[in-house]
Amino acid sequence: MAMADTPAMSMMSTTDAMTMQAEEPSSMQAQIQMSMSQISVHEAAPRVPSMSPSPPPKLDLSLYLVTSSSLLPPGATLESHVEAAIKGGVTIVQLREKTLDTAPFIALGKRIHAVTQKYGVPLLINDRIDVAQAVGCEGAHIGWDDMDYDTARSLLGPTAIIGLSVSNLTQASLAASTSCNYLGIGPVFSTPTKPDASAAMYPSGVRQALELVSSKRPDLPSVIIGGIDSTNLQSVIYKSRPVSGKSIAGVAVVSAIISSTEPEIEASNLLSLFKSPPPWASPPPSQTTVFTDFYLPLILSKVVTTIRAIQEHKPLVHHITNSVVKNFSANVTLAIGASPIMSENSEEVGDLANISPHSACLLNMGTSGTSDRELFKRAIRENNKSGKAIVFDPVGAGATSMRRETVKWILDEAGYIDVIKGNEGEIRTVAGQGVNMKGVDSADSGAGGLEELVGVVRNVAMQERNIIIMTGATDVLSDGNRTVIIRNGHPLQSLVTGMGCALGSVLSAALAVGKDDKLLSCLAALLAYNIAAERAAKKEGVKGPGGFMTAFLDELYEIAETSASGNGMWTEAVKLEFR
């Protein structure tokens, strides 16, 4: 739809402003289709100023620009930057100028308002209600050190847009009890543009705030702010989605647009990332995604198909793994029919993520330190961008504070992880439980019983919006909705170092060829791996871990080979329970 339909926006009438309500992108899309005479402020198409007056737009928070003149690139003016950003897709602007005196602030506000009005985009003033009144713009955004909401509302009147900052759950609760128009939740990450900001909330904190707000004021839209850019936008949105209630209505950015030398392109890119599903999101569930005993034959047939697909596509598994297990992991990868590459070279992670349509990346923190964080982050971001699965093995997570902090950093800040696999001590640490692991071996042994383990695994999967696998004598696999208990495997597995690490290689290979149902791909990998172990332990001549290790490689290879020819007899050994 041509943006020429966008109306000029002036100070709105009471009725106009009463119609302003933020909407979820999907319902807004539907509305756009309903009537060509209605206004679309959702399209990424270039904007042109409107010529004729028409009704005001709905409050669209999709891409919310917060200004900060000090961050402009040399030679740029705020007016030209804001205009370019609006052409690129910015849907609302907040003028935030902390150091300007009143008169120049009002003058700048009037100049920026002239720009925003041309495109029908609301302008809000940060903190200064007096400046908002003098400029005659559409509203203000206030924090907790500023004027209180009721006073701001009485000064600006019922038609103004007023947004409130929320940095913690107490503020979320208080803000949701006002009649404000939207919330700005953050900082999501700590950011140099606001050094005095509250502590970073991370996607998990945003999700809790959204859940609280949804329960108190389901109609109240929220934007997130703080350290959001094109490399993390989709993972933050995905991971902060509440289990029940409304997702965020928009993303607020400062430096990503203001510091850019190409604000129009940057805004357009950010808006299209906001509107598109992330490359790692699973497609809508199909019938086989229902996991019950009734579907067992269908599930097992899919398991065999997945192992067969590994043979067919020979996916690349990029390992960033520990020095103890590299050789064994490479051999396990070959035995299942995939192709391993071991590389910790940061410069090539992008190429490796894009080299083949069938690839995945395994991150194992067995012998890594904090200095490897940037490598991990780059690998996660590159694979996220190309929609390739990432398997994370938080080896020894509960053993030292360095490992605990690295796990927390990876989950909070690095990006989206498709699968986290670990033993009980490691997964309990991921769940935030204070586990003291002695080293890389699991600390607990089902002390709370199987159902308690199932609860831990399911809760972490729900929180992280991914797949969690807890290994041990019994394995638990869950995506938060579907949970599978796998009783296959052999005690000799715990006597071979890296048996858990190399399971990560097979999981990665399966995910590289089976993206449509990641839980099913993980199940295929776990079953092939543990049934191979059972068969190996029974082999003549296997007296202990040494013989077992070689026999295991042979059995894994045989399972892969027979599956490639369509023979799934090996799955008769499965010992599964569904929850």
Ligand SMILES: Nc1ncnc2c1ncn2[C@@H]1O[C@H](COP(=O)(O)OP(=O)(O)OP(=O)(O)O)[C@@H](O)[C@H]1O
């Ligand atoms: N006692 C057991 N009985 C059956 N299977 C087991 C047993 N112990 C481990 N396994 C299997 O071995 C594999 C590795 O699991 P484990 O929990 O030992 O990993 P880990 O502690 O991460 O190993 P590592 O750190 O040495 O790589 C899994 O497939 C699991 O099912």
Ligand SMILES: Cc1ncsc1CCO
């Ligand atoms: C023994 C060991 N130490 C660090 S990683 C590793 C391999 C098994 O996890």
